[in-house]
Amino acid sequence: PVIHLKDYRPPEFLIDRAALHFDLGLEETAVHAELDLRRNPAAKRGDGDLYLDGEHLELLEVALDDRTLPPAEYEIREDALVVHRVPDRFRLRTRVLIRPADNTALEGLYVSGDMLCTQCEAEGFRRITYFIDRPDVMTRFSVALAADAERFPVLLANGNPVGEETLEDGRKVARWDDPFPKPSYLFAVVAGDLAAVSDRFTTLSGREVPLNIYVEPENTDKCDHAMRSLKAAMRWDEERYGREYDLDVFNIVAVSHFNMGAMENKGLNVFNAKYILARPDTATDMDFAGIEGVVAHEYFHNWTGNRITCRDWFQLSLKEGFTVYRDQEFSADQSSRGVKRIEDVRMLRARQFPEDAGPMAHPVRPDSYIEINNFYTATVYEKGAEVVRMQANLLGPERFRKGTDLYFERFDGQAVTTEDFVRCMEEAGDIDLSQFRRWYAQAGTPVLECADSFDAHTGAYTLEIRQHTPTTPGQSTKLPLQIPFAVGLLDAAGADLPVQLDGETEAPAPGTRMLALREAVERFTFVGLDAEPVPSLLRGFSAPVIVRYPYTDAQLTFLMAHDSDGFNRWDAAQSLSVRLLLELVAESDKPVPEAYIEAVGRALKQDDADADQALLAEVLTLPSESYLGDQMTVVDVDGIHRAREQLAAAIGEQLRDALLGVLERNQEPVEYDLSPAAMGRRALRNAALGYLMRAPTPDIVERCRAQFEAGHNMTDVIAALRCLVDADPEHVGDAGEQALTAFYQRWAEDPLVLDKWFGLQAQSSRPDTLERVEGLLEHPKFTLTNPNRVRALIGAFAVGNPLRFHAVDGAGYRFLADRILELDPLNPQIASRLLYPMTRWRRYDEIRQALIRAQLERILEVEGLSNDVYEVVSKSLGQE
Numbered sequence: 001p002v003i004h005l006k007d008y009r010p011p012e013f014l015i016d017r018a019a020l021h022f023d024l025g026l027e028e029t030a031v032h033a034e035l036d037l038r039r040n041p042a043a044k045r046g047d048g049d050l051y052l053d054g055e056h057l058e059l060l061e062v063a064l065d066d067r068t069l070p071p072a073e074y075e076i077r078e079d080a081l082v083v084h085r086v087p088d089r090f091r092l093r094t095r096v097l098i099r100p101a102d103n104t105a106l107e108g109l110y111v112s113g114d115m116l117c118t119q120c121e122a123e124g125f126r127r128i129t130y131f132i133d134r135p136d137v138m139t140r141f142s143v144a145l146a147a148d149a150e151r152f153p154v155l156l157a158n159g160n161p162v163g164e165e166t167l168e169d170g171r172k173v174a175r176w177d178d179p180f181p182k183p184s185y186l187f188a189v190v191a192g193d194l195a196a197v198s199d200r201f202t203t204l205s206g207r208e209v210p211l212n213i214y215v216e217p218e219n220t221d222k223c224d225h226a227m228r229s230l231k232a233a234m235r236w237d238e239e240r241y242g243r244e245y246d247l248d249v250f251n252i253v254a255v256s257h258f259n260m261g262a263m264e265n266k267g268l269n270v271f272n273a274k275y276i277l278a279r280p281d282t283a284t285d286m287d288f289a290g291i292e293g294v295v296a297h298e299y300f301h302n303w304t305g306n307r308i309t310c311r312d313w314f315q316l317s318l319k320e321g322f323t324v325y326r327d328q329e330f331s332a333d334q335s336s337r338g339v340k341r342i343e344d345v346r347m348l349r350a351r352q353f354p355e356d357a358g359p360m361a362h363p364v365r366p367d368s369y370i371e372i373n374n375f376y377t378a379t380v381y382e383k384g385a386e387v388v389r390m391q392a393n394l395l396g397p398e399r400f401r402k403g404t405d406l407y408f409e410r411f412d413g414q415a416v417t418t419e420d421f422v423r424c425m426e427e428a429g430d431i432d433l434s435q436f437r438r439w440y441a442q443a444g445t446p447v448l449e450c451a452d453s454f455d456a457h458t459g460a461y462t463l464e465i466r467q468h469t470p471t472t473p474g475q476s477t478k479l480p481l482q483i484p485f486a487v488g489l490l491d492a493a494g495a496d497l498p499v500q501l502d503g504e505t506e507a508p509a510p511g512t513r514m515l516a517l518r519e520a521v522e523r524f525t526f527v528g529l530d531a532e533p534v535p536s537l538l539r540g541f542s543a544p545v546i547v548r549y550p551y552t553d554a555q556l557t558f559l560m561a562h563d564s565d566g567f568n569r570w571d572a573a574q575s576l577s578v579r580l581l582l583e584l585v586a587e588s589d590k591p592v593p594e595a596y597i598e599a600v601g602r603a604l605k606q607d608d609a610d611a612d613q614a615l616l617a618e619v620l621t622l623p624s625e626s627y628l629g630d631q632m633t634v635v636d637v638d639g640i641h642r643a644r645e646q647l648a649a650a651i652g653e654q655l656r657d658a659l660l661g662v663l664e665r666n667q668e669p670v671e672y673d674l675s676p677a678a679m680g681r682r683a684l685r686n687a688a689l690g691y692l693m694r695a696p697t698p699d700i701v702e703r704c705r706a707q708f709e710a711g712h713n714m715t716d717v718i719a720a721l722r723c724l725v726d727a728d729p730e731h732v733g734d735a736g737e738q739a740l741t742a743f744y745q746r747w748a749e750d751p752l753v754l755d756k757w758f759g760l761q762a763q764s765s766r767p768d769t770l771e772r773v774e775g776l777l778e779h780p781k782f783t784l785t786n787p788n789r790v791r792a793l794i795g796a797f798a799v800g801n802p803l804r805f806h807a808v809d810g811a812g813y814r815f816l817a818d819r820i821l822e823l824d825p826l827n828p829q830i831a832s833r834l835l836y837p838m839t840r841w842r843r844y845d846e847i848r849q850a851l852i853r854a855q856l857e858r859i860l861e862v863e864g865l866s867n868d869v870y871e872v873v874s875k876s877l878g879q880e
């Protein structure tokens with residue numbers, strides 16, 4: 001059953017108020033719901049029946065205006081309760097039983113460890129009670145939670161706490177009231193024996209808000225960073241967007257079993273523990289950054305998502321794209337803006353570009369879906385954020401703020417569309433965005449082919465830009481987009497020139513110029529130049545597009561050294577490395593050119609007192625194997641790995657002294673520090689260590705082992721462990737095995753750290769990795785019922801280890817298909833996500849294509865597949 005945007009109809013009934021009573025138990029929970037319904041004046045009259053969504057519910061009773069209904073007056077379907085011929089306004093009471101302990105899908109009410117928790121987005125509420133489970137039905141919820149006081153001393157729901165009592169039988173009842181009407185997907189309850197880490201925040205208008213992070217008692221020493229991030233995010237939203245928090249309390253709960261990163265339930269954010277728990281000895285700098293970003297993201301949803309929500313799920317990017325943009329900007333303000341931009345673009349290119357070029361390609365606002373859970377994608381989130389970013393850049397900070405103020409004022413308390421958002425930008429910005437809107441509707445990554453010419457007599461430089469977007473499934477014609485295209489022109493010394501358009505009488509100050517592309521072909525002529533400039537294109541990555549321009553190696557090296565735009569300095573280095581690596585793939589006995597090594601050597605020399613070490617570490621990071629594969633017509637799995645190893649080893653050998661200098665200058669101080677500068681030092685040092693360990697001498701191996709054993713912080717421990725595990729035993733003996741064993745013994749009881757242990761082995765390039773991964777499936781600490789563990793072992797192998805996953809005997813594909821078929825009946829969302837690497841089968845050689853297709857076809861033949869898996873597999877095979 002395909003759902004189409006064009007079929008949207010307003011709901012026939014509205015639910016103004018819902019009073020829910022839960023009798024909580026792990027095995028069995030009873031839910032009593034009292035709903036105040038009325039006919040929606042804005043909707044057409046239907047057949048007179050009321051349709052309530054509901055799945056996996058056991059209905060015990062249904063009453064309308066206090067009259068228990070006889071079976072003839074309603075009908076129970078697999079996914080709905082239909083109540084026949086209802087009045088225009090009435091109260092409906094239902095009583096249902098649900099079984100949280102049997103809920104392995106982790107949607108609705110489920111068990112994690114000893115606690116009960118919920119996940120309702122997108123359509124999980126219908127597994128809790130019968131309801132109109134769609135985001136344009138906004139309801140005032142009040143909740144009573146009754147549970148055994150010993151096992152569930154903490155009882156949480158959305159909104160404000162309005163009383164607790166202990167019943168005579170020893171059970172406890174907690175009451176919560178949420179004054180803000182909300183869609184059911186934002187509903188949450190949590191019950192458990194949890195400990196709180198607490199703090200307070202005073203809002204701009206002076207309201208004191210208690211903040212609590214609830215965790216399992218052994219984790220209270222791992223919440224500092226999350227709490228710090230939360231307070232910083234609350235302040236930032238006040239300052240940057242004028243948005244204050246609006247309830248009497250803000251609660252966060254960390255749970256071990258969670259399908260995604262986290263969830264913005266009103267006043268009760270529920271998190272994957274991975275995005276809350278961190279101590280310097282358990283979490284890497286990347287983990288810390290992830291926590292900061294996700295805590296902020298969920299907090300920011302309070303305005304962009306909760307106060308203003310989505311009319312339907314096609315509008316998902318209304319809240320997700322905007323909120324990702326907000327969390328990206330927040331994180332940029334907390335550390336290095338330039339490095340943050342590089343990381344975000346690297347991720348966009350690694351995940352969203354391939355999605356846009358594959359069988360699941362869809363617009364930021366999709367037109368149709370089979371299973372909405374499949375559309376929480378890099379396109380909706382990350383490309384959606386780029387689309388908001390482009391509007392922010394087109395308007396400039398002041399007008400963009402006017403636009404968001406207007407949006408918050410106009411739509412507070414409503415369920416709206418991306419179109420409503422754009423119209424606010426248009427009105428407040430006094431700008432025409434009619435062509436820009438295509439970014440929401442058109443899938444695929446635009447390609448900009450750039451060519452130039454210089455007239456030495458007139459000093460005129462002409463840049464010609466052709467844009468085209470490759471076709472995507474279901475969209476065979478593509479229209480030109482409005483593209484903000486930031487350009488700089490460099491002189492021979494590397495300085496920015498004034499970018500003066502022909503016809504302009506005065507030259508602007510030297511620097512970046514924002515051009516607006518609208519036509520399929522645009523020509524810009526710049527004047528006042530003494531010599532041919534070197535163009536710096538798409539500065540700051542001003543639009544989510546692919547730029548092609550025939551740079552020479554010398555020009556790329558020049559830009560890498562001189563471009564005033566930090567992003568483009570990094571991008572030039574990347575392009576240079578990609579180009580060289582592809583040459584090494586094509587020509588296996590080609591030596592690494594001296595000029596390349598010299599350029600890297602020059603970059604290393606920049607590591608002095610005032611250098612940005614984090615940026616330098618980014619420059620030194622070679623493009624990943626999968627990104628290199630994306631640049632080839634047919635992915636050469638083995639050639640890419642060989643070439644990348646060859647280049648890394650050449651850098652390690654030929655720049656040994658410079659790399660050792662980096663280690664010396666960037667030693668870890670005794671006092672641990674999470675400042676951007678300290679993180680930059682660690683990143684740079686570990687990048688250097690990685691190269692040195694590609695061609696290791698005994699002293700370097702010893703250093704690496706010492707760093708692992710010192711155990712000073714998880715960033716350094718993992719970096720050293722990875723080097724030891726991946727190194728050739730010829731160089732390191734059994735140091736890799738020993739380190740793995742030591743790591744396991746130290747961290748066996750810390751699930752998040754243990755995930756790293758599983759992941760590292762799954763990503764190893766050693767030839768026996770698949771066997772090892774298969775062995776780890778039998779490890780007592782492995783389970784298919786914890787999504788983090790599944791991602792750590794199976795996901796890491798399939799996505800993070802292209803060399804071994806794509807082994808030409810097809811064993812990796814068979815392995816993954818087997819796991820997906822095991823997982824699908826348990827947890828379809830996780831099963832479906834694991835399919836991703838197989839959706840890309842068309843990118844490989846014929847042998848691999850046939851092998852992957854055979855596995856996809858095998859999956860598709862299985863009876864009773866979930867919608868989630870069915871949709872991805874059938875679309876991948878081109879059958880939907």
Ligand code: ARG
Nearest residue numbers: 121122260262263264373376
């Ligand atoms: N809204 C949540 C977040 O951004 C993600 C929820 C994902 N849920 C799902 N069923 N895929 O931040």
Ligand code: ZN
Nearest residue numbers: 297301320323
């Ligand atoms: Zn979100």
